[in-house]
Amino acid sequence: MSMPKDKRAQIYRERVKALQPKSKASGMCVRAFFVGGLICCIGQLIRDFGEKALKLTGNDLSTFTCVVLIFLGALTTGLGIYDRIAKFAGAGTSVPITGFANSMTAPAMEYKKEGFISGLGTRLFSIAGPVLTYGVAGSVIVGLLSLIFH
Amino acid sequence: MKYVIVFLVGGAICVIGQLLICYTRMTTARILVAFVLAGIVLTALGVYEPLIGFANAGASVPLTGFGYTLAKGAIDGARQNGVLGAITGGLEASSGGVAAAIFFAVSGALAFSPKTKK
Numbered sequence: 001m002s003m004p005k006d007k008r009a010q011i012y013r014e015r016v017k018a019l020q021p022k023s024k025a026s027g028m029c030v031r032a033f034f035v036g037g038l039i040c041c042i043g044q045l046i047r048d049f050g051e052k053a054l055k056l057t058g059n060d061l062s063t064f065t066c067v068v069l070i071f072l073g074a075l076t077t078g079l080g081i082y083d084r085i086a087k088f089a090g091a092g093t094s095v096p097i098t099g100f101a102n103s104m105t106a107p108a109m110e111y112k113k114e115g116f117i118s119g120l121g122t123r124l125f126s127i128a129g130p131v132l133t134y135g136v137a138g139s140v141i142v143g144l145l146s147l148i149f150h
Numbered sequence: 151m152k153y154v155i156v157f158l159v160g161g162a163i164c165v166i167g168q169l170l171i172c173y174t175r176m177t178t179a180r181i182l183v184a185f186v187l188a189g190i191v192l193t194a195l196g197v198y199e200p201l202i203g204f205a206n207a208g209a210s211v212p213l214t215g216f217g218y219t220l221a222k223g224a225i226d227g228a229r230q231n232g233v234l235g236a237i238t239g240g241l242e243a244s245s246g247g248v249a250a251a252i253f254f255a256v257s258g259a260l261a262f263s264p265k266t267k268k
Binding site for chain 1: 211
């Protein structure tokens with residue numbers, strides 16, 4: 001340990017750099033692309049089913065698609081499947097609406113042991129809370145602006 | 151052909167999210183908020199509706215599509231009911247999704263327990 005301080009710092013930095021995970025941005029993007037695209041295709045399948053088999057139209061059709069996708073997202077989260085895919089696909093699983101369902105179900109399940117109010121009830125909204133807050137506030141602003149500029 | 155466009159557009163929107171995660175180290179909560187807000191702004195500018203017409207579920211399934219539902223509901227509500235419609239329209243249009251998300255998340259959390267992490 002008689003090395004000069006800056007020399008030791010340099011060796012330390014090199015070791016850290018060698019052990020750091022290589023940033024695999026391109027690989028992650030390819031996987032996000034395929035899994036995200038696939039989830040959207042599943043959404044389209046559900047939509048086509050609602051349109052042809054259930055004769056739904058307009059807003060009902062969109063709501064039906066959304067509800068089924070959210071159900072699938074919550075179910076696969078409960079079964080532990082969704083988080084396994086998420087580890088592989090990153091934003092490919094968190095950006096679709098199924099990821100929104102996952103972001104509510106996973107923490108609610110995780111923290112239910114801390115009670116039904118401050119555990120499950122609060123944690124359910126740890127990510128959905130900000131999304132709904134800014135989403136709803138933003139929609140009201142756009143609605144009011146459309147009154148002025150229409 | 152329709153499914154190819156759905157796949158390409160849906161995948162591309164997810165790649166934008168992945169690039170934000172990789173290069174700005176934004177957290178998931180920030181990404182999701184940013185996507186919903188982006189959907190709202192693009193809808194207000196009249197850009198997102200044509201994209202939905204072009205890509206169907208490729209544009210409506212990503213969270214920007216949730217922003218689209220909120221903004222379009224508020225704009226339609228404002229057109230029909232003025233100020234009250236502007237306030238109620240967004241949640242009215244997205245109420246099915248929001249209620250389903252809460253209901254299925256609570257059901258899922260009660261029915262299942264977290265799998266042990268390896």
